[in-house]
Amino acid sequence: MPDATAGPQWAHDLYKTLRKHDVTQFAYVPDAGHRVLIDLSLADPEVHSVALTTEEEGVALLAGADLGGARGVLLMQSSGTGNCANFFSLISGGRFPFVTFISMRGEFGEGNPWQMGMGKAVQPILEAMHFRVLRAEHDHEVVPTAEAALTMAYKGGEALAVLLTQKLIGAKAFQ
């Protein structure tokens, strides 16, 4: 079992930021880029840590959470964005506030050709489905970008995606 206390400091700070904003549902398909957030949510008795079989389940889950007055985030890899596209019509049509953190592959320094398609398609898909897209490329950008996204979603009523870029996470971490 990996130690949840390991990993980059920004991931721990990001978890604290999400909890400060009353996020209580963490939905994810297991992913190396989100490992610390996932482990922290599993260890937190005050949140629901929901492992999905496919990413679009998380889109629907968070719409339901909002109907019940709760807040959640979807943690997924860039490839999952493609699985979600149709379900994003629930978010845009229903004007649900929504935040997803997407760990990127298929971009800066990627060596796996299978990741390239979605690496290029993530942002166009999100924007076509009326999401605003923010990017974090350096450690010190993560928390301010998350703060901005959470405020724009939960106060501003928008759908936001924060891309945790490969420059931030590192292409080699996945090898």
Add this chain to the structure above:
Amino acid sequence: MSTDNSPRFELDRADAVPAIVGNHEDFLIVTGLAGTSKEFGHLTRDGDHLFSMAGAMGGACMVALGLALARPDRKVLVATGDGELLMNVGALATIAVHNPPNLSILCVDNGHYGETGYQRSHTSLGVDLERIAQGAGIKATRTVQSEEQIAEGARVLRESNATSFVLLRVKPTDPPTFKRDMNAAACRVRFRHALR
């Protein structure tokens, strides 16, 4: 024959669905698209305790899970069709792992895609969604396909101390209709305000 478990699509949904649900106001209700959305629009007169989908096919059960986790003080019923459930059947696995006791799943199975012209679905070609639910790990499951099984199905939906799943097999006939609000944003606001 009471021991015959072979699939029978004989019940009339117009009678069987209201009978198995009972007082719909006891639940917060999520429906899938097409048949069940029309049916529950009719049953509740498009009530403010209803959020029904008209797209995002395959999403109904997970919307209900998010709602059930957010509101453990309320009973949540998701009613959806065989086609809608088949599109994202992995949701049953995700739900079973969490097993919220306040969540009940009613699959109104007519063995067909009624909305698109009554093409046969997998469930009239051998697929058994109750067994899939069991295999996913949902412990309280029933199949209801005759009048005398309705009371037991209703009891499981209401009284189970775990997430329940009832497969209600019905004839492939049109659901009752009701002109419900198709604006998902308006329905979201309506639902949230009613829950305050």
